[in-house]
Amino acid sequence: xxxxxxxxxxxxxxxxxxxxxxxxxxxxxxxxxxxxxxxxxxxxxxxxxxxxxxxxxxxxxxxxxxxxxxxxxxxxxxxxxxxxxxxxxxxxxxxxxxxxxxxxxxxxxxxxxxxxxxxxxxxxxxxxxxxxxxxxxxxxxxxxxxxxxxxxxxxxxxxxxxxxxxxxxxxxxxxxxxxxxxxxxxxxxxxxxxxxxxxxxxxxxxxxxxxxxxxxxxxxxxxxxxxxxxxxxxxxxxxxxxxxxxxxxxxxxxxxxxxxxxxxxxxxxxxxxxxxxxxxxxxxxxxxxxxxxxxxxxxxxxxxxxxxxxxxxxxxxxxxxxxxxxxxxxxxxxxxxxxxxxxxxxxxxxxxxxxxxxxxxxxxxxxxxxxxxxxxxxxxxxxxxxxxxxxxxxxxxxxxxxxxxxxxxxxxxxxxxxxxxxxxxxxxxxxxxxxxxxxxxxxxxxxxxxxxxxxxxxxxxxxxxxxxxxxxxxxxxxxxxxxxxxxxxxxxxxxxxxxxxxxxxxxxxxxxxxxxxxxxxxxxxxxxxxxxxxxxxxxxxxxxxxxxxxxxxxxxxxxxxxxxxxxxxxxxxxxxxxxxxxxx
Numbered sequence: 001x002x003x004x005x006x007x008x009x010x011x012x013x014x015x016x017x018x019x020x021x022x023x024x025x026x027x028x029x030x031x032x033x034x035x036x037x038x039x040x041x042x043x044x045x046x047x048x049x050x051x052x053x054x055x056x057x058x059x060x061x062x063x064x065x066x067x068x069x070x071x072x073x074x075x076x077x078x079x080x081x082x083x084x085x086x087x088x089x090x091x092x093x094x095x096x097x098x099x100x101x102x103x104x105x106x107x108x109x110x111x112x113x114x115x116x117x118x119x120x121x122x123x124x125x126x127x128x129x130x131x132x133x134x135x136x137x138x139x140x141x142x143x144x145x146x147x148x149x150x151x152x153x154x155x156x157x158x159x160x161x162x163x164x165x166x167x168x169x170x171x172x173x174x175x176x177x178x179x180x181x182x183x184x185x186x187x188x189x190x191x192x193x194x195x196x197x198x199x200x201x202x203x204x205x206x207x208x209x210x211x212x213x214x215x216x217x218x219x220x221x222x223x224x225x226x227x228x229x230x231x232x233x234x235x236x237x238x239x240x241x242x243x244x245x246x247x248x249x250x251x252x253x254x255x256x257x258x259x260x261x262x263x264x265x266x267x268x269x270x271x272x273x274x275x276x277x278x279x280x281x282x283x284x285x286x287x288x289x290x291x292x293x294x295x296x297x298x299x300x301x302x303x304x305x306x307x308x309x310x311x312x313x314x315x316x317x318x319x320x321x322x323x324x325x326x327x328x329x330x331x332x333x334x335x336x337x338x339x340x341x342x343x344x345x346x347x348x349x350x351x352x353x354x355x356x357x358x359x360x361x362x363x364x365x366x367x368x369x370x371x372x373x374x375x376x377x378x379x380x381x382x383x384x385x386x387x388x389x390x391x392x393x394x395x396x397x398x399x400x401x402x403x404x405x406x407x408x409x410x411x412x413x414x415x416x417x418x419x420x421x422x423x424x425x426x427x428x429x430x431x432x433x434x435x436x437x438x439x440x441x442x443x444x445x446x447x448x449x450x451x452x453x454x455x456x457x458x459x460x461x462x463x464x465x466x467x468x469x470x471x472x473x474x475x476x477x478x479x480x481x482x483x484x485x486x487x488x489x490x491x492x493x494x495x496x497x498x499x500x501x502x503x504x505x506x507x508x509x510x511x512x513x514x515x516x517x518x519x520x521x522x523x524x525x526x527x528x529x530x531x532x533x534x535x536x537x538x539x540x541x542x543x544x545x546x547x548x549x550x551x552x553x554x555x556x557x558x559x560x561x562x563x564x565x566x567x568x569x570x571x572x573x574x575x576x577x578x579x580x581x582x583x584x
Contacts, residue, residue, distance in 0.1 A: 003308040021080030024073040031069035085132030114198020123307035130304025137297040141290035164259045187306040192233040334414040336495040336526035338362040343395040367527045369537030372546035416489030418502040422481040430465040448491035454483035478505035
């Protein structure tokens with residue numbers, strides 16, 4: 001359970017709360033232990049016939065006082081310890097989410113959403129149980145067990161105490177043996193739950209595709225199979241718990257049986273009084289709970305340790321894309337000139353280069369278009385510009401600075417990026433457009449929507465800019481999502497604007513209107529457009545044609561047509577398609 005020790009800083013910070021909580025547990029247990037002593041004295045007085053009315057009320061007063069102490073201090077330790085555990089869960093959830101934001105895109109390509117969700121829910125809950133109920137159980141059991149043993153030895157008989165505690169070493173051996181198995185099985189159960197969560201999330205997100213291909217029954221079968229795996233993993237945990245708990249109860253029962261047998265003999269032999277025997281059995285009754293709790297405590301700490309090890313795996317992961325203080329320069333703003341020299345790049349784990357010896361100069365204010373077939377390396381090139389992935393040092397420079405010399409916050413603030421996948425949040429249209437900007441006035445949001453040619457669509461909605469979008473913007477058409485994404489990038493008025501195939505879902509008339517606005521409003525600012533349609537790129541200052549990760553042609557629209565190469569072939573093919581579509 002050394003994994004839990006990684007939270008020693010939290011324990012030290014909340015040491016006073018835990019100290020007050022543990023002290024409250026001690027007082028509560030002392031009050032509990034007073035009750036058997038009072039009952040024993042009362043039994044002996046009744047047996048001897050020496051009890052008076054005033055003594056009866058005294059005993060009642062003692063019992064009420066002990067009960068009141070139990071009530072008050074039990075409330076105290078719950079507030080202190082459970083409150084600290086809730087704070088731990090709160091802080092760890094914030095810490096985990098903040099760490100998610102620091103991890104690179106490449107890391108998310110290797111991890112499933114369901115597993116990350118399970119860490120932030122089930123695993124953190126198991127951690128809270130460990131530092132809440134687990135801590136309470138540990139100290140409550142330790143205090144009650146040790147104090148009761150001392151009281152039994154001092155106030156009754158040490159030999160009877162020894163007999164009652166004979167099964168305890170067996171209990172500890174059993175608890176330790178079962179504890180390690182619970183740890184492993186619970187970890188497997190958590191991973192199975194993570195897979196199930198990921199399956200549900202993916203299915204719901206892709207429900208339109210599922211229904212379009214009539215795969216409802218198939219998806220139900222797949223889910224049932226994963227749910228069965230999750231069920232089996234949890235049943236594995238339940239089975240070992242089902243064996244462990246009755247075994248602990250049986251050992252406890254053996255202890256009580258030994259006490260009843262030997263204690264009865266001592267009473268008959270008048271070595272102890274009947275009241276002392278009643279007191280001893282009351283103490284044994286109090287010991288039953290702590291002895292049983294030892295098993296539960298080991299179980300809950302093993303669960304917490306298993307969850308903490310999973311969380312630590314994430315928190316110990318360091319993103320390879322981050323600011324390097326030794327390389328950073330005091331750059332506060334970008335102007336937009338880009339130089340790429342001898343750039344080659346290969347994705348981690350890939351067998352071949354995605355980009356090969358790219359050389360490119362883009363002057364501030366130029367519009368550069370990149371065209372090529374799917375998989376030719378267009379998106380990879382712009383992903384490197386915003387450091388979603390890192391390339392070799394110095395192969396990309398902006399305003400004369402290597403990318404790693406520019407603070408990430410400045411780089412991504414001054415580059416407006418519209419990726420291929422137009423992700424919209426389940427927020428209002430206004431919030432989606434204003435995403436990434438602080439306290440932007442509504443007029444600016446409206447202007448950005450107008451420039452992206454989506455304003456007319458927005459005002460047709462009943463709530464206009466306050467319209468809530470479904471998950472991933474599912475309530476909008478593909479063209480509307482693309483244009484809202486463009487508005488989100490344009491509202492920043494960035495020095496560099498990157499449009500990664502961001503006009504593929506709009507009609508040619510809307511596309512022409514957007515391009516006209518871009519040309520007018522982005523004078524003096526750099527724009528990079530990736531497209532498949534020649535109509536999108538033909539007015540660019542520089543057009544790059546890419547194949548297999550390399551630039552095979554470059555120039556203006558007229559220059560490329562004159563070359564008679566891949567660009568001209570693509571142009572003529574698309575022109576023919578438009579003519580055929582017009583005739584039909």
